[in-house]
Amino acid sequence: MQQKLLYPELSYQITGLSFKTHNELGRFAKEKQYCDRLEQLLKEINLKYQREVKLEFKSSDLSNNSVGGNVADFIIEDLIIIECKAKRFITKQDYYQMQRYLQAKNLELGLIVNFRDRYLKPKRIINYSYHSH
DSSP states (O other), rough: OOOOSSSSHHHHHHHHHHHHHHHHHOOOSSHHHHHHHHHHHHHHOOEEEEEEOOOOOOOOOHHHHHHHHEEEEEEEETTTEEEOOSOOOOOOOHHHHHHHHHHHHHHSEEOOOOOOOSSOHHHHHEOOOOOOO
């Protein structure tokens, strides 16, 4: 079964900007520096985005309302969540975090971009419980 690629033009643009950021800053900058440069590039091509979006989770346990650090780096065009990383490896926790973000915003696609890699390989994460409203 052939699956259609979600938002191919937009994700292609974002991937291009990520490669440009990686080429300019190299592998050993800080996560915030990558985000700052990516933001400049998004502005240059007039993509609509939100940065550092706080996410609310519906929790059955009301006492633990704020699960720390739930801030998406970028939401592009209200369609794609971008998580910038600067670490040796992307872990299962990073995938689970992106799934939580996608579910919290009811979005279909997220990209994890690990700028520490020698060769940039943005990971496309699909929200497995996505339901269009």
